[in-house]
Amino acid sequence: MTEPSTMLAIDPAAPGGPEVLVPVERPVPTPEPGEVLVRVRAAGVNRPDVLQRMGLYPMPPNAPTIMGLEIAGEIVAVGQGVARPEVGDKVCALLAGGGYAQYAAVPAGQCLPIPQGLSFVEAASLPETYFTVWSNLFERAFATEGDTVLVHGGTSGIGVTAILLAKAFGLRVIVTCGSDEKCAAARALGADVAINYNAGDFAELAREANGGRGVDVVLDMVGGDYVPKNIALLADEGRHVSIAFQRGPRADLDLSQVMRKRLILSGSMLRPRTVAYKSALADSLVRDVWPLFAQGKLRAIIDSTFPLADAAEAHRRMEAGEHVGKIVLEVP
Structure with a gap:
């Protein structure tokens, strides 16, 4: 034809x-x-x-x-x-x-x-979200079974894909969302913890929800002033991957934390x-x-x-x- x-x-x-x-x-x-x-x-x-x-x-x-x-x-x-x-x-x-x-x-x-x-x-x-999450969470951040990952924008296309993929491969998933309703939706999809970032400091709430321990990986779409909070939240040998910067491309970093905790900071654009x-x-x-x-x-x-x-x-x-x-x- x-x-x-x-x-x-x-x-x-x-x-x-x-x-x-x-x-x-x-x-x-x-x-x-x-x-x-x-x-x-x-x-x-x-x-x-x-x-x-x-x-x-x-x-x-x-x-x-x-x-x-x-x-x-x-x-x-x-x-x-x-x-x-x-x-x-x-x-x-x-x-x-x-x-x-x-x-x-x-x-x-x-x-x-x-x-x-x-x-x-x-x-x-x-395609767009699976290519992005697979390459960044698993190939760039080396997420492996048993890791705890924090994903911002938990009900976005990237967020829901990250929840599903993370759970399929044995990860513990913490997400941030902008409302209690979205938090409920994220939990229904399989997120272990969903934090309303308008209800308090997401980093403090995430650490508390993780038993006082930092997270192994942060998949960040926010950038800006979220980056130093993400870095403070990461555990030793943690990995931070930036894939967008909705709050701006610049951030103030405390390099002593990066060095002391042996962190890996990375990012990509597909x-x-x-x-x-x-x-x-x-x-x-x-x-x-x-x-x-x-x-x-x-x-x-x-x-x-x-x-x-x-x-x-x-x-x-x-x-x-x-x-x-x-x-x-x-x-x-």
Whole structure:
């Protein structure tokens, strides 16, 4: 079946508020060597999308201006040199951009099979957060069974993924949330401890909840003035991994604590990494994580869905901060 030459996409002409997210007509991309063309059925919405829309998140060189970092759909064409996946395969995929559209060209290595039993909407909610949490919590922070980890933003897409993955691999999980209702939701997902950061000092409350002991790992999306509190909370040989900085990219550090406790401070940004790195990470997820969906140890957590034409409402939902889990666009 011949694909159309044009498609609907969300490709803002200029930064702005949610109102700039309106469907426009764009050419259907042609897969380059090593790429596949996916007929998109659903696209995940992520915090970097909001920052990009506002003009605060620079895109990697050559990334599509069309928004969207993760999709699910069917492969309808393959570029030169692609043996797998094949035309007709149903996949979810991580993108450098281009997901808010009816078609997207994706490096073949960044496609993953849709886990058994999951819908397109559920599958589209996985790549961005699973790539991020797996690489940072387990590969960068070396989290191992028996460790206690603190995750900020416990009901965000990253937060719920971190809870599920951590529990699947035998970690004790402490999360922070902005309300008692969100704390209850985090505990329902499996968090051992959920702390309302508006009810007191999260570091003191976390230490108390952990029997007076510091935590082994902090996965931090907040930055700013949270960083010194995180470092004070870490136990000896603790690891601190920064993946975002909602309260700013700068922090005052007490290096004596870093030295005395032999801490490791690290961080990463997924979007600019190479196709080779992301492809290797995808292989690791398929091998070590994807089987856990069939075993019932992992599941997709969907907060809400919106039609592609209502992408503005999806962004408003994210900016309101009331979501629990992922927001997903359904693509016609």
